[in-house]
Amino acid sequence: MHALPPAPPPPPRRQVFVGTALAGAGVVTLVGGMLAVWILQRERALDAGSSWVPDGVTIPEVPSNVMLISIWGLCVFAQWAAWAARRDDRVHAGLALGLVGVVGAAIINAQAFVYSQMELPVADETGYGAMFYAVTGTMIALFVAGLVFTGVSAFRYLGGRVMDREIVAAHALFWYVLAAAFSAVWLIVYVTK
Amino acid sequence: MSTTDITDTAVTSAVPSDEAARAGGLGALATWFTTADSKVIGRNLIGTSLLALLATAVVGALLGAERIDGADSLIDADALPQLFTAYRVGLVYGVLVPLLLGIAVAVVPLQLGARSLAFPRVAAAGFWTWLGGLILTIVALADNGGPGGGNADMVDLYLAAQALMLIGLAAVAMCVATSVLTTRAPGMRMSRVPFFSWSALIASVGLVLALPVALGVVIYLYVDHHYARALFGGNTGVGSWTAFVLTQPATYLFALPAIGVFAEIVPVTFRKRMPLRPVVLTGLALVGVAALSIVTQQPLHELPWSGSGLSFDEFGTKFGDLLPYALFMLLPLLGAVIVLALGALAAKPEGTSPRLTPSFLFAFFGLGMILVGMVGGALLPITDLGLQGTVFEEAATVYVVYGGVLGALGGIAWWLPKWSGRVVPSGPAMGLALLGVLATILAALPYYIAGFADQPAATGTYDYEGPSALWNTLALVGHGLMALVVLGFAGLALRPARGRAATQGVGDDPWGGHTLEWLTTSPAPAVNFQEVPTVMSPEPVLDLHGPEGAER
Numbered sequence: 001m002h003a004l005p006p007a008p009p010p011p012p013r014r015q016v017f018v019g020t021a022l023a024g025a026g027v028v029t030l031v032g033g034m035l036a037v038w039i040l041q042r043e044r045a046l047d048a049g050s051s052w053v054p055d056g057v058t059i060p061e062v063p064s065n066v067m068l069i070s071i072w073g074l075c076v077f078a079q080w081a082a083w084a085a086r087r088d089d090r091v092h093a094g095l096a097l098g099l100v101g102v103v104g105a106a107i108i109n110a111q112a113f114v115y116s117q118m119e120l121p122v123a124d125e126t127g128y129g130a131m132f133y134a135v136t137g138t139m140i141a142l143f144v145a146g147l148v149f150t151g152v153s154a155f156r157y158l159g160g161r162v163m164d165r166e167i168v169a170a171h172a173l174f175w176y177v178l179a180a181a182f183s184a185v186w187l188i189v190y191v192t193k
Numbered sequence: 194m195s196t197t198d199i200t201d202t203a204v205t206s207a208v209p210s211d212e213a214a215r216a217g218g219l220g221a222l223a224t225w226f227t228t229a230d231s232k233v234i235g236r237n238l239i240g241t242s243l244l245a246l247l248a249t250a251v252v253g254a255l256l257g258a259e260r261i262d263g264a265d266s267l268i269d270a271d272a273l274p275q276l277f278t279a280y281r282v283g284l285v286y287g288v289l290v291p292l293l294l295g296i297a298v299a300v301v302p303l304q305l306g307a308r309s310l311a312f313p314r315v316a317a318a319g320f321w322t323w324l325g326g327l328i329l330t331i332v333a334l335a336d337n338g339g340p341g342g343g344n345a346d347m348v349d350l351y352l353a354a355q356a357l358m359l360i361g362l363a364a365v366a367m368c369v370a371t372s373v374l375t376t377r378a379p380g381m382r383m384s385r386v387p388f389f390s391w392s393a394l395i396a397s398v399g400l401v402l403a404l405p406v407a408l409g410v411v412i413y414l415y416v417d418h419h420y421a422r423a424l425f426g427g428n429t430g431v432g433s434w435t436a437f438v439l440t441q442p443a444t445y446l447f448a449l450p451a452i453g454v455f456a457e458i459v460p461v462t463f464r465k466r467m468p469l470r471p472v473v474l475t476g477l478a479l480v481g482v483a484a485l486s487i488v489t490q491q492p493l494h495e496l497p498w499s500g501s502g503l504s505f506d507e508f509g510t511k512f513g514d515l516l517p518y519a520l521f522m523l524l525p526l527l528g529a530v531i532v533l534a535l536g537a538l539a540a541k542p543e544g545t546s547p548r549l550t551p552s553f554l555f556a557f558f559g560l561g562m563i564l565v566g567m568v569g570g571a572l573l574p575i576t577d578l579g580l581q582g583t584v585f586e587e588a589a590t591v592y593v594v595y596g597g598v599l600g601a602l603g604g605i606a607w608w609l610p611k612w613s614g615r616v617v618p619s620g621p622a623m624g625l626a627l628l629g630v631l632a633t634i635l636a637a638l639p640y641y642i643a644g645f646a647d648q649p650a651a652t653g654t655y656d657y658e659g660p661s662a663l664w665n666t667l668a669l670v671g672h673g674l675m676a677l678v679v680l681g682f683a684g685l686a687l688r689p690a691r692g693r694a695a696t697q698g699v700g701d702d703p704w705g706g707h708t709l710e711w712l713t714t715s716p717a718p719a720v721n722f723q724e725v726p727t728v729m730s731p732e733p734v735l736d737l738h739g740p741e742g743a744e745r
Contacts, residue, residue, distance in 0.1 A: 013375040030405035127423030
C-alpha cells in the first residue's frame with residue numbers, strides 16, 4: 001500500500017511541561033472554585049447579621065504571613081533548580097531541589113502550627129471550621145503533591161537522567177501555580193477573614 | 194492541497210494491539226491492569242461505561258414505571274431519591290463523560306500519528322480511580338446514601354466516591370489534552386488536527402478546568418456533612434450543591450466529542466473534503482464554551498421574559514439576564530448548528546454517491562438528538578414558560594446524553610477495525626441506529642410534553658390534567674429500548690468475523706478514511722505506527738490517492 005514517507009525523529013515536545021501546565025490550570029480552578037464558595041458563604045453570614053469568624057477564634061497572622069513569604073521563596077529555589085539543570089549543573093540543581101523540599105515541609109509545618117494556635121474545632125456550629133479546614137486542607141494536599149513532584153524530579157535528574165531537564169522546569173511551574181493559589185487563599189482566608 | 198511524495202514505506206507491523214494476548218493467566222490479568230496501550234485503556238473505559246449505560250437505562254425504565262400512576266405505588270418512597278440520583282449520576286459520570294473520553298483515549302493517538310497517549314499510566318490510573326468511584330457510588334446509594342440519604346456514613350461515602358470519579362476523569366482528560374498538544378505527527382499543525390481529535394481537545398481542556406471546581410464543592414460538602422452539617426444543608430443539600438455539573442449546559446461540554454464524531458465521518462461518507470474547515474473547528478470550539486458554565490458554578494439560569502420595558506434601568510437588568518444565558522446556552526447551540534450546517538454542505542451532491550455506513554447514521558442521529566436537547570436547554574431558563582422544576586429538564590438531559598451515546602456508538606463502529614480488526618455488520622447496525630433514535634425520542638420527548646403540563650421532577654407523585662400515564666409509559670419503553678440497543682450493539686461488535694472478513698481481514702482502510710489512523714494496520718499495533726508519518730494537509734490519507742482520491 002502507499003504511505004507517507006517516514007518523518008525525522010520528532011523534536012522535543014515538552015510533554016511533561018504541558019501536562020503540568022494543564023494540571024496547574026486544574027489546581028487554579030479547584031482553589032478558585034473553593035474560594036468562590038467561601039466568599040459566597042461569608043457574604044451570606046454577614047448579610048444575615050452574624051459574624052463570619054466564630055467568636056473567640058483568632059487567626060494567627062504571623063505564621064500565615066511566613067507561609068506566604070516561604071512559598072514565594074520556595075519558587076526562587078525551584079527556579080534556581082531549573083536554571084542549574086539547563087546548565088547541567090547537578091550540584092546546584094540538587095541543592096536547590098533539596099531546599100525546595102525543606103521549605104515545602106516547613107510550610108506544611110507552619111500550617112499545622114496555625115491549626116494548633118487557632119484551636120478551632122472542625123465541627124463548630126457555624127460551619128466556619130469545616131470550611132476553613134476544607135480549604136486549607138486542600139492546600140496541604142496540594143503542597144504534598146508538590147513535594148512528591150520535587151522528589152520525583154530530584155530522583156530523575158540527580159539519578160542520572162541529566163537530559164531530563166524538562167521535568168525540573170515543569171516542577172518549578174507547578175510550584176509557581178501553588179504559590180499563586182496559596183496567595184489567593186492567604187488574602188481571602190487569612191487577611192480578609 | 195499539496196502532499197509529500199508517495200512511497201511504499203507502509204506501516205505494516207502486525208504487532209498485536211492487545212498486550213494481554215501475549216501473556217497467559219495471571220500474567221494476562223497483570224498486563225491488563227497495568228497496560229500502557231491507549232487502545233486497551235480506551236476499551237476499558239468504553240466497555241465499563243456501556244455496562245453503566247445498561248444499568249442506568251434500566252433505572253430510567255424503573256423510574257418511568259414508578260411514575261405511571263403518579264402515586265408512588267411501585268417503589269418504596271424512601272428509595273426513590275437514591276434511584277433518581279443513580280439515574281442522574283449514571284447518565285453523566287457513569288456514561289456520557291467516560292464513554293466519550295474512552296473513545297478519545299483509544300483514537301486520538303492514532304489520529305495524531307503518535308506512538309502512544311501522553312502519560313498512558315496516568316490515564317490507566319484515572320480509569321481505575323473512576324471505576325472505583327463508580328462502584329463506591331453504587332454501594333453508597335444502595336445503602337441509603339447520596340443526596341437526601343438517611344445513612345450518614347453512606348452519604349459521606351457517596352461524596353468521597355464523587356471525588357474519586359472526578360479525579361479519575363480529570364486525569365484521563367489531562368492525558369488526552371496533552372496528547373493533542375504535544376504528540377502530533379510532524380507537519381500536523383493545530384489547524385490540521387482531525388475533527389474528532391479537535392473536539393476531544395476542547396472537551397478535555399474543558400474537563401480539566403471544570404471538574405476540579407466540582408471537586409472543590411464536593412470537598413466542602415464532605416467536610417461539612419461529616420463534621421458540622423451547618424452551611425450546606427446536610428444530606429439534602431448535597432444534590433442542589435452538585436447540580437450544576439449534572440445538567441445543561443454542562444452536558445454540552447461532555448457530549449462535544451460526539452459532535453466531533455459526526456464532523457469526522459461526514460466528509461468520508463460524502464467522499465470529499467469538509468468545506469470551510471476552520472469554521473467547523475470554530476463551531477466545535479463554541480460548544481466548549483459550556484465549560485465556563487461549570488467553572489462559574491451556574492446551577493440554573495433564569496431569563497424573565499414578561500414585563501420587558503424599554504427604560505434604561507430595565508435594559509440593564511435584561512442585559513444582565515441575557516448575557517450569561519446567551520453565553521452558556523445559545524453559543525454552544527450555535528456551535529452545534531454550524532457543524533450540522535457545514536455537514537449538510539458537505540452532503541451536497543457533486544457526482545459522487547455517498548457511502549452510507551452505520552457509523553454515519555449513529556453520528557447523524559446523535560447530533561440531531563443533542564441539538565433537540567440543546568433547544569430544550571435553551572427554553573428551560575425562560576421563567577415565563579414555567580418549566581423549571583419539572584421533568585422538562587430531565588428530558589433535555591436525556592436527549593443530550595442519549596444523543597452523545599448514539600454518537601459514541603457511531604464512533605465505536607467507525608474505529609472498531611483499528612481496535613479489533615472487525616467491522617459491525619452494516620444491516621443490523623443500521624437497524625440499531627434507527628432503534629436508538631426511536632429509543633431516545635421515546636425516553637425524552639414525552640417528558641418535554643409532561644414538563645409543559647407541570648409534571649414535577651424527581652418525584653413519583655404528581656397530579657395534572659392530561660395523559661400522564663401515556664407519557665411515563667413511553668419513557669419507560671424508551672429506556673428499555675435503549676438498553677436493548679446497547680446489548681444488540683455489543684453483540685454485533687463482539688461477534689467473531691465471518692466470511693471474507695474472517696479470512697482476509699477488513700483491510701487497513703475499510704471506509705476510505707481521510708486521517709492518519711487509516712494508514713496503520715487493522716487492528717493497530719500496540720505502538721500504533723512503526724514509523725511516524727509526515728502530514729502536509731488535514732486529510733493526509735486522501736492526499737495519498739491523488740486528485741481523484743475523494744472519488745474512491
